[in-house]
Amino acid sequence: MREDELATAVVDHFEAAFDDPEIRLEEPYNHYGTRGVVDVYARTAPPERVTYLAELKADPAVRMASGANEILRQYRRTERYFFRDDDHDLRASLARDGPGVHLLLLFAPTVDCVEHVIEHRSLYASVDPDLSIDGVPAARKVAFLANLDAAPDGGLGFLSVNGDVGVESAAFRDAVPPGSRLADALAEADVDVGTESDS
Numbered sequence: 001m002r003e004d005e006l007a008t009a010v011v012d013h014f015e016a017a018f019d020d021p022e023i024r025l026e027e028p029y030n031h032y033g034t035r036g037v038v039d040v041y042a043r044t045a046p047p048e049r050v051t052y053l054a055e056l057k058a059d060p061a062v063r064m065a066s067g068a069n070e071i072l073r074q075y076r077r078t079e080r081y082f083f084r085d086d087d088h089d090l091r092a093s094l095a096r097d098g099p100g101v102h103l104l105l106l107f108a109p110t111v112d113c114v115e116h117v118i119e120h121r122s123l124y125a126s127v128d129p130d131l132s133i134d135g136v137p138a139a140r141k142v143a144f145l146a147n148l149d150a151a152p153d154g155g156l157g158f159l160s161v162n163g164d165v166g167v168e169s170a171a172f173r174d175a176v177p178p179g180s181r182l183a184d185a186l187a188e189a190d191v192d193v194g195t196e197s198d199s
Helices: 003-017 059-064 068-084 111-119 121-125 148-153 170-175 181-188
Strands: 022-031 034-043 051-057 101-107 130-133 136-146 157-160
Touching: 003 022, 003 034, 003 051, 003 136, 003 148, 022 068, 034 068, 051 059, 051 068, 059 111, 068 101, 068 121, 068 130, 101 111, 111 121, 111 136, 111 181, 136 181
Parallel strands: 051 101, 101 136
Antiparallel strands: 022 034, 034 051, 130 136, 136 157
């Protein structure tokens, strides 16, 4: 599975789930030489403007990465510098209910991604879901994508790895849609959930 397939699903989901969202792919940022690219940048329409920054990881990305630290460094760099770029504004809203920014690190529902995330599960689980960016409440989510086929109807699923339920737990597996690509990947993955590894 390639990242462009994931991007298509995420875009389809946002277009179905929100009225007239602003969506850009491969959105660059540059803050005094600190450059990067966000896979998907989406903002919902006013008055309840919410920003979503999504980093997408499919098989090639987890195979080429030296480990979870490399992937998390890229994810956190976006968090630190994206809104310091003058092209990306972030405004506090007194009327907003919930986070104004969602920072998403989304993994494909594949065997390679499942094995990578479970191998490094304590690092991914350690990502604090809550933060504030320039006074705007924000949320971090590290998750597997599920229900890719339902994306055009707004039914894309996000199964969190850094939430209250551990990825190796029975509760997490119970939340996986039966017959989904993620369910198949979890069944096929060669993982030992009894051993922590964070290298």
